[in-house]
Amino acid sequence: MSLFDVSPLAAASTRKVPLAERMRPRTLDEYVGQDHLLGPGKPLRLAIEHDDSTSMIFWGPPGTGKTTLAKIIAQRTEASFIEFSAVLSGIKEIKQVMVEAEKAAGFGSRTILFVDEIHRFNKAQQDAFLPYVERGTIRLIGATTENPSFEINAALLSRCRVYTLQGLTEAQVIGLLERALRDSERGLGAQHIETDDEALATIAAFTSGDARNALNALEVAVSLATGRGETILTKALASEAMQRRVLLYDKKGEQHYDIISALHKSVRNSDADAALYWLGRMLEAGEDPMYVARRVVRMAVEDIGLAAPEALNLCLSARDAMHFLGQPEGGLALAQAVVYLALAPKSNAVYTAYAAVQADIQNTSADPVPLHLRNAPTKLMKSLDYGKDYQYAHDVEGRVAAMDCLPANLANRRYYTPTDQGREKQLGARMEEIRRIKSEKLRPEN
Numbered sequence: 001m002s003l004f005d006v007s008p009l010a011a012a013s014t015r016k017v018p019l020a021e022r023m024r025p026r027t028l029d030e031y032v033g034q035d036h037l038l039g040p041g042k043p044l045r046l047a048i049e050h051d052d053s054t055s056m057i058f059w060g061p062p063g064t065g066k067t068t069l070a071k072i073i074a075q076r077t078e079a080s081f082i083e084f085s086a087v088l089s090g091i092k093e094i095k096q097v098m099v100e101a102e103k104a105a106g107f108g109s110r111t112i113l114f115v116d117e118i119h120r121f122n123k124a125q126q127d128a129f130l131p132y133v134e135r136g137t138i139r140l141i142g143a144t145t146e147n148p149s150f151e152i153n154a155a156l157l158s159r160c161r162v163y164t165l166q167g168l169t170e171a172q173v174i175g176l177l178e179r180a181l182r183d184s185e186r187g188l189g190a191q192h193i194e195t196d197d198e199a200l201a202t203i204a205a206f207t208s209g210d211a212r213n214a215l216n217a218l219e220v221a222v223s224l225a226t227g228r229g230e231t232i233l234t235k236a237l238a239s240e241a242m243q244r245r246v247l248l249y250d251k252k253g254e255q256h257y258d259i260i261s262a263l264h265k266s267v268r269n270s271d272a273d274a275a276l277y278w279l280g281r282m283l284e285a286g287e288d289p290m291y292v293a294r295r296v297v298r299m300a301v302e303d304i305g306l307a308a309p310e311a312l313n314l315c316l317s318a319r320d321a322m323h324f325l326g327q328p329e330g331g332l333a334l335a336q337a338v339v340y341l342a343l344a345p346k347s348n349a350v351y352t353a354y355a356a357v358q359a360d361i362q363n364t365s366a367d368p369v370p371l372h373l374r375n376a377p378t379k380l381m382k383s384l385d386y387g388k389d390y391q392y393a394h395d396v397e398g399r400v401a402a403m404d405c406l407p408a409n410l411a412n413r414r415y416y417t418p419t420d421q422g423r424e425k426q427l428g429a430r431m432e433e434i435r436r437i438k439s440e441k442l443r444p445e446n
Helices: 043-049 066-076 091-106 123-127 130-135 170-182 199-206 211-227 235-242 254-268 272-284 289-307 310-325 329-343 349-363 379-383 423-442
Strands: 055-059 080-085 111-116 139-144 160-164
Touching: 043 066, 043 160, 055 066, 066 080, 066 111, 066 139, 080 091, 130 139, 170 199, 170 211, 199 211, 199 235, 211 235, 254 272, 254 289, 254 329, 272 289, 272 329, 289 310, 289 329, 289 349, 289 423, 310 329
Parallel strands: 055 139, 055 160, 080 111, 111 139
Antiparallel strands: none
16 A cells, blocks of 8 residues: 555444544535534635645644544545654655655645644754645645644745634534434444433533544443443443543643633632632643642732732742642642632732833943942942941931932832732822821921
8 A cells, every 4th residue: 555545434434443533524514513614605615615725734622623624625636645643753754755745746646745733843844844835746734733823833834824623512512423323334323322311411511622532432431331231321321431521731732821821810800710710620631730839829929919918928828738738639729829819909010110120220221329328348438438328217207218219310210109909008108108208308498
């Protein structure tokens, strides 16, 4: 069998092949989901119907039909189909495939090269495709669960169209499961299994829009039922087959950043329920709990600040509790911290004040420390007026001295402006009192 032979459909009909593979759609009419791309007049359907030869990248969660779409395109366009795994293949295999593709092109044959998990190729491997894509020797179709703008070389990405696939809805997944139960040729129809109202909904809900996982779970559930001599697939059997919900998450991918962003923004918006939910999504999916703890500490200093200064200690304690207890008990400490942060008064006054300080450090001259603030441990330094006119605050009325502490070029610069939230309201009143005392001491005597 050459590299360009497509596996015969008969091989996929054997019962040794997983149900998800046997039920793989063969035509666009069988394909479920991605209506925003494949509906009448939509961009990908038009590209397929018009036999557009442009290379493309399919970006979407697992089990949304990326490989299936590539195979359907190859069938519709009567092109040879090569399936290539970025996990198992290297630069040597790439070059071999390109040589075969060029030979085929010389005889007028078109080749679609499908690269699964293309984001796993390094820069050199991705660059190896460029000349062949440019010359039209191959039509590259890449599949990735990662954001292409981060993971695909700009040069290769500019030569491909990116299509974003979405996870299937629960109703779409249930439709696929029902089809598999009815199909006697490729599916489970020969088993004559009935289902109660909740069984398929349970599988659909647990698999988070992943058709492959849903079909695999159905196959296990039906196997459990038939092994026990039962003819009805119940919710209990479906739950037993699933064991644990499949959560869409990649600790190094976009889901990681999206969910931590959702957690942080929920806290900032004082939504304790949403904050708890997103925290749970991360921890239950296997995120490093200490990473979450570090981000929670960051929320305390960035969004709560001095409006509730005790928040920082609470979050540091939650971090220590997680380190000491581990999961799952430590998760409760983080949950406690997250709820407190969400409900606490909010202030980013120190956060913005320090950003203004950083900007001034970068954009203004680094003037020397005023003489009256300098230390004078030697006679020479004293003779140069180091420390001259310094006023010891504890010895003056109100414990506020009438002297400037910023460099001359930043005199009277104000960075920190307290809000009226929580403790900061008191801090703001104290700042006004300090300004009043200074103003009175600097006022010329009549």
